[in-house]
Amino acid sequence: MKASDLMVKCLENEGVKYVFGVPGEENLDFLEAMRNSNLQLVLTRHEQTAGFMAATIGRLTGVPGVCLATLGPGATNLVTAAAYAQLGAMPMCMITGQKPIHSSKQGHFQIVDIVDMMKPLTKHTKQVVRGGRIPAIVRESFAKASGERPGAVHIELPEDVAAEETSAVPFPVHPVRRPDANEKAVSTAAEWIEQAHSPLILLGAGANRKLVSKMLMQFVERTGIPFFSTQMGKGVLPEDHPLCLGTAALSERDYLHCAIERADLILNIGHDVVEKPPFFMKPGGTRVIHINFVGADADDIYFPQLEVVGDIANAVWQLQEKVRVSPRWDFAYFMKVKARVDAQVAERADSDSFPVLPQRLVADVRSSMGPCDIVALDNGMYKIWFARNYRAWKPNTLLLDNALATMGAGLPSAMAAKMVHPAKKVLAVCGDGGFMMNSQELETAVRLGLDLVVLILNSNGYGMIKWKQAGAGFEDFGLDFGNPDFVKYAEAYGAHGHRITQTSELRPKLVECLNAKGVHVIEVPVDYSENARVLTKELNEKACTI
Structure with a gap:
């Protein structure tokens, strides 16, 4: 051949x-x-x-x-x-x-x-x-x-x-089993957990890649140790769980970081250092146990004192067999932090203000999607709001990129997700800037016959950089642009175009389009003034005296 x-x-x-x-x-x-x-x-x-x-x-x-x-x-x-x-x-x-x-x-x-x-x-x-x-x-x-x-x-x-002729044949493909974690390392980790006063679990992207949720849930339920996640670790365990403290959507200064700073031991399960750091280590500070398929890449802010390397599910199972619930553990402060995080997430989630506030936007998307449905995010200011406010209930149901964090990936990743899971509802959430980087793929989605909804958040500018610009004390400059008529633009590709003109229309339109056939594009104006009020002023002025 x-x-x-x-x-x-x-x-x-x-x-x-x-x-x-x-x-x-x-x-x-x-x-x-x-x-x-x-x-x-x-x-x-x-x-x-x-x-x-x-x-x-x-x-x-x-x-x-x-x-x-x-x-x-x-x-x-x-x-x-x-x-x-x-x-x-x-x-x-x-x-x-x-x-x-x-x-x-x-x-x-x-x-x-x-x-x-x-x-x-x-x-x-x-x-x-x-x-x-x-x-x-x-x-x-x-x-x-x-x-x-x-x-x-x-x-x-x-x-x-x-074009060459060859008589070679494909090599056989054999499944490869990952090695189990070293028993001595697991035993040491179990001792550290039992000796801790306020242990805390961090769930990262590595725990999302392999199906380890069942074993992790058993460990959390048995020990009662609270947990939080990185952005790419969302959904490893259901985020409506009473022991879930939230997501480290920011590198520092969020309410969640109050709990992280109070912890004397962090079980870092599946974290990948390519993500923005969910916490900063200091010499002589909080102990960190690295539990992952591969060893840690140490740097200035991440140098775990103990590594449990091997199959994550097996390592967690071994820990579950060894760790005894300790009377020393005190999670009262963590639960106060959780209450504050939950209260802030609920703030303005029912606001009828228009253009739509990000809290209401995330709440309406969450209530429109089923537990196993998939939201694929592009990259922009809204990613932080979704990471903080959107409760993912299953692994890989909120697809976001917190590694390269490139714009332009939201629509393509949603298309691929729909091809893998045709029975699930799939929603692409894109900023106007990121959407226009690969917007021509609407034709591809229509040609493939995908049932897909694309939510375009229209702010007529690069919102994330505007927030950073303002936070650095610079004048608003150089980040505004114009947009096409997104309804006509969608229709030009054979998709269905919709525009939200008042906030009360958003959820009904989402539900309608998610249950319809074909590719639907919904344009919604968004108001990012909450960035300054919540993510900058409130969090900068907070004190960890909850």
Whole structure:
């Protein structure tokens, strides 16, 4: 068979269902091989979208998502998506084309060293120099992409190599069991927990990647130790649980940080240091136990005194077997913090003020979505409000990026989520700035026949940077822009356009669109004046004397 056919068979062998991308002439053999395969080619309008969708497939399934681009400008358009997957620990495989490597008639036209370019952005990058190497390269790439810590890999398939004949066959795929945590480390951790006065549990993104929720719930219920999460750890345990203190949406100064500062031991389960720090360690300060699939990357603000490395679920189970509920534990202050956090989240959640306040926006979205439905966030000011105020009840039901934190990923990630979970309601929440970075993918969503709702928060500017600008004492400058008529814009792509003109319309329109067929775009003006009142003034002036 041709090497391109072998590449497709290797992808099928790895469990790949979709290939997202924008093919070029250097991909034509590979494209023809896909035509006669079980893989579904999803043609996107930009390579960046293809990468975002592939990364989300990996995030939700654990099987690396695959995206395709041609050489040169097609491959360079994958750079942001590569960083998105790599920093966010989302397994993804990028396949790019290249001019013939054994003979060339076009000099350096469109030639960029893509393999070298991808090195700092991936776990693994390699050029295929002969067809018979494809099975080994694909198996190695997928194993590295999905292994802890997951991330991006890249394979370059040159045009002449893709056309070669080969008799090689795909390598068998065997499940790999992660090692159990060291018993001595677990025993030491159990002793530290029992000796603590006010232990606290932190749930991070690593706990969201693997299905460890059941074991964590048993541990929390048995010990009664309160917990909080990072942004990407939301939903690992249900956030309406009476022991949930909230989310560390900010790096410091929130009410939640009062509890963190009072804790004398933090069980840091699955946290990844690519996220903004949920707390700052100080020499001689709070003890931290690092419980994760991999060891800690120590830096100036994170240097755990004890590491329990191995399968998280197994480590938690071992701890559950060893830890005895201690009469020394005192969680009274934590519960006071929880009450204050809950009260602030409830503030103005029923406000009829228009444009819509972020508290009301988040409350209406939460009440419109079921426990297992999915909200996919782009990046903007609203992400902080959703991280603080939106209660996720199941793992991976609030998809946000707190690693690369790139704009433009909200709509593509929602599209991929709907493809993985067609029975669930999926809502993309995008700022006007982030939406316009990949808004052309409305056509892709319509073409795919997805039932999807896109909520565009219109503030006519880059709201997050405006908040930072004001907080730094600078004048409002350089961050405003104009927008198209989003209703007409949606309709131009064959989607349904809606505009909210008063706050009372928001929830009914959300419910209507979430239960309708097709792609629905809802424009809602948003008022970010609450940033200054709550996130700046109130939190800066608070005292941890609850």
